[in-house]
Amino acid sequence: MPLAPGLYEAILTEALAEQLQRLDRLTPSVEPLRAAEAADRLALHLGRVLQRTVAARPSKERVEYGVTLARARGPSCRNPQRC
DSSP states (O other): OOOOSSOOOOOOOHHHHHHHHTOSSOOOOOOOOOHHHHHHHHHHHHHHHHHHHHHTSOGGGHHHHHHHHHHOOOSOOSOGGGO
């Protein structure tokens, strides 16, 4: 889906970078992610990715698949209360 002109706050993914390269007559302004906003911005981005991932599964598999994803902790977690 092509980007409409406007103001966006988004993580610069490879897919978004490709879309930005195709813009005619517009120059994107990209700024680094600030540490103070990292947790919020990354959580929103990952939430959208997970939503699309679960929605792409057949409806009968979504609950079990979503629960499996929710239980995953990532590569390392030293303090389980914070993971």
